[in-house]
Amino acid sequence: MKDLSITVGWLYPDLMSTYGDRGNIICIKKRCSWRTIDLRVEPITAETTIKKLEAIDILFGGGAQDMEQEIVMNDLRGKKSTIIRKQIEKNMPALFVCGSPQLMGNYYEPAEGKRIEGLGIFDMISKHPGKNAKRLIGNIIAEVQWENLTDRHPEPRFNRGNRSEGSNQIDSSPLAQNDSLIVGFENHGGRTYLGTNVKPFAKVVKGYGNNGEDETEGVVYKNAIGSYFHGPLLPKNPHIADWIIQSALSQKYQEDIPLTPLDDTLEWRAHRFIANRMGVEL
Amino acid sequence: MINFPLIFFGKVLSALSKQANIGHGSTWPGHIALRVNKSIINELIEKNNIKIILIAGTNGKTTTSKMLKSILEKAGFRVLHNASGANLLNGIASALLLHASTTGKLPYDYAIFEIDENIFPVVVKHLIPAYVMLMNIFRDQLDRYGEVRSIADKWKSAMETLPRSTKFILNADDPMIAWLGSGAKNDISYFGVADSQKKEMEHAADTIYCPNCNTKLTFTSVVFSHLGVWECSKCFLKRPKPTIQSYSFYPLPGSYNRYNVHAAVLTARMIGVNEASIKLGLEGFEPAFGRYETITYRDKKIKILLSKNPTGFNASLRAVQEEKAKYILFALNDQIADGTDVSWIWDVDFEEFLPGFTEVFVSGNRAFDMGLRLKYAIEQMTRLDSAERANGIHSASHSTLRDEPSGSDSKSSESPKWQIEESVNKTVSAAIEMLPKNETLYILPTYTAMLEVRKILTGKHIL
Numbered sequence: 001m002k003d004l005s006i007t008v009g010w011l012y013p014d015l016m017s018t019y020g021d022r023g024n025i026i027c028i029k030k031r032c033s034w035r036t037i038d039l040r041v042e043p044i045t046a047e048t049t050i051k052k053l054e055a056i057d058i059l060f061g062g063g064a065q066d067m068e069q070e071i072v073m074n075d076l077r078g079k080k081s082t083i084i085r086k087q088i089e090k091n092m093p094a095l096f097v098c099g100s101p102q103l104m105g106n107y108y109e110p111a112e113g114k115r116i117e118g119l120g121i122f123d124m125i126s127k128h129p130g131k132n133a134k135r136l137i138g139n140i141i142a143e144v145q146w147e148n149l150t151d152r153h154p155e156p157r158f159n160r161g162n163r164s165e166g167s168n169q170i171d172s173s174p175l176a177q178n179d180s181l182i183v184g185f186e187n188h189g190g191r192t193y194l195g196t197n198v199k200p201f202a203k204v205v206k207g208y209g210n211n212g213e214d215e216t217e218g219v220v221y222k223n224a225i226g227s228y229f230h231g232p233l234l235p236k237n238p239h240i241a242d243w244i245i246q247s248a249l250s251q252k253y254q255e256d257i258p259l260t261p262l263d264d265t266l267e268w269r270a271h272r273f274i275a276n277r278m279g280v281e282l
Numbered sequence: 283m284i285n286f287p288l289i290f291f292g293k294v295l296s297a298l299s300k301q302a303n304i305g306h307g308s309t310w311p312g313h314i315a316l317r318v319n320k321s322i323i324n325e326l327i328e329k330n331n332i333k334i335i336l337i338a339g340t341n342g343k344t345t346t347s348k349m350l351k352s353i354l355e356k357a358g359f360r361v362l363h364n365a366s367g368a369n370l371l372n373g374i375a376s377a378l379l380l381h382a383s384t385t386g387k388l389p390y391d392y393a394i395f396e397i398d399e400n401i402f403p404v405v406v407k408h409l410i411p412a413y414v415m416l417m418n419i420f421r422d423q424l425d426r427y428g429e430v431r432s433i434a435d436k437w438k439s440a441m442e443t444l445p446r447s448t449k450f451i452l453n454a455d456d457p458m459i460a461w462l463g464s465g466a467k468n469d470i471s472y473f474g475v476a477d478s479q480k481k482e483m484e485h486a487a488d489t490i491y492c493p494n495c496n497t498k499l500t501f502t503s504v505v506f507s508h509l510g511v512w513e514c515s516k517c518f519l520k521r522p523k524p525t526i527q528s529y530s531f532y533p534l535p536g537s538y539n540r541y542n543v544h545a546a547v548l549t550a551r552m553i554g555v556n557e558a559s560i561k562l563g564l565e566g567f568e569p570a571f572g573r574y575e576t577i578t579y580r581d582k583k584i585k586i587l588l589s590k591n592p593t594g595f596n597a598s599l600r601a602v603q604e605e606k607a608k609y610i611l612f613a614l615n616d617q618i619a620d621g622t623d624v625s626w627i628w629d630v631d632f633e634e635f636l637p638g639f640t641e642v643f644v645s646g647n648r649a650f651d652m653g654l655r656l657k658y659a660i661e662q663m664t665r666l667d668s669a670e671r672a673n674g675i676h677s678a679s680h681s682t683l684r685d686e687p688s689g690s691d692s693k694s695s696e697s698p699k700w701q702i703e704e705s706v707n708k709t710v711s712a713a714i715e716m717l718p719k720n721e722t723l724y725i726l727p728t729y730t731a732m733l734e735v736r737k738i739l740t741g742k743h744i745l
Contacts, residue, residue, distance in 0.1 A: 013485075014487075014490055015491075017485070017629075018421070018429075019421065019623070019625045019626055019629070020625030020626050020627065020628035020629050021628075022485060022628055022629065023625070023628030023655075023658075026628065026658050026659075027658060030658045065429040065430065065431055066429065066431065066432075067431050067491070067496065068491070070496070071491065071496055137622075137623075138622070139622075185622075185623045185624075185625055187623065230625065231623070231625025231626075231628065232625055232628045235628070235654050235655070235658060236651070236654065266650060266653055266654050266657055266702075267654060269650045269653075270650035270651050270653070270654045273648070273650050273651070
């Protein structure tokens, strides 16, 4: 087997990493290293050259606090955004969590102050309904709409945990029927409404999602995913992590490269805890 | 004018609530008293000429308060101390009523109040502090407290409402705290920690851009998180020169406790306490519950280090690493008091510290989230032997591929053994059971898990 290597571009790690966002990078990196895939992390900062940006295979963005958001957008507009848009059009997988999808939409209207123009990658708008509006906070569970992901594999290949493990039957649950669920935590004031050119990433089962009204959670365009889940989305949802890795490999090597299954017992155990807590039996 | 019937009434209520065992922390007598007389706190304080010391900051409030209290008491002052809480004003009013005579006399010279991030602006509407100590601002429970910058803005506005007589004790090494002092007209003294050798910044650093002009700050050295020697190359805001940055005696290890000691010593000096009393006060200091507290249980030694946010957690890990800890227990809960969102564990630098431990116990109602974090922080974890399984402890499986490439074998021998069990009770018992006689078990719990751990080890509730 040839040596596989991919590069993940991490948008402004010191500005856009509010609350455990780097868990996604750690997750992708580890899941690659366990499979002896060489994963490089390329921080995208004000100093990043166009050449380096063009060489990435996956793009990741986390949440930013208000002050940091301004610094980020000033740097991102212009050349960098043109390249990112081009790569996403060419099916590069990307993941934006927490507040960053708002910046990738058409615009964001904060509770106070001016409308912030987004990069327009996702056809959607976000607005904050005002300072006194309720923040949407809490654990969330949603069902991924795989058919909206444009990868060549409609069903991702992933391991659902080692069923034969030990005497305590950790994974004897009928998880197989529910492998489209994602679990996590959301904490946002803004509400997002999708346009016609994009599809939702998932359907809300418990929690709020994009706006607390239309049951949509997140957004998909080509292989780019935006989600209001904040912080470490991938560790407790290894099927999404593997979908991203696999998509990146397929894009880069232009062939189907199956991923070695991993023992994800602990991942699914943590996944199931949230589901059960929210009254969804797995 | 002090309302004597109100004091009497409040005292009766306090006594009743104690009798009824509603608890020491009951705040409703104060709540009722404040409803009747909004300025009751200020009136009682002024009548008795009590000087108020407020202390705010993400980390270090409780330990620093206790250090300062110990020093002031050694100097012969009578000190009232109130821990932080959401109902702080009610708590203060209740505490004052409980200790007041029916004529409104209080036997105190100083009152030290710990205040939560959001409470500071509210508190200064009700009382005028003689001293305000601001320790630091780190990310902590975003779901409750909000963003670092918005906290700082609220504090700045609150500071501007205070009279010139209020003196500030600020952390020079935290750019956000130092910025708060940059425009103030009040008397300000700074504490810091002498230059460290460290240049690398941890991931969980918050204020790395200039609070004044948004330019990236230059750090010539870092103590931990974003605390260090810093300056802005654009607007020239820089670390103010600290009045104190070292001291001859530290009752607790860890660089974060240096900040706590320096803040307490600086405040004591400003009050006029002599050096001998300061030293004696620190020597007589006993750590607060779960803040580097040592407990002996069944002849085994246990240390508890409350670890509730990324910066505090990193500081705890560094402190136990300095003590060459081998046996460690993490307890992660997600109750309201802990923060319901446990995402922050991914900002803790476990990667740096885990390889030094031999046994790792993971518990709390979010034990599997913590276990998962640890799994991704280490090359390979090996489960404890099957004997523990018989005792009802689940052991997680090998976290890595079974056909892992050779070459990692040497690493696995350095990796800790681990086990995961949600029940704190079972985990603590199992860990103590297997702890060799001359070793120490280090427990790093979140807040409510700390209460559970203490209950198990001391048999007492503290709240």
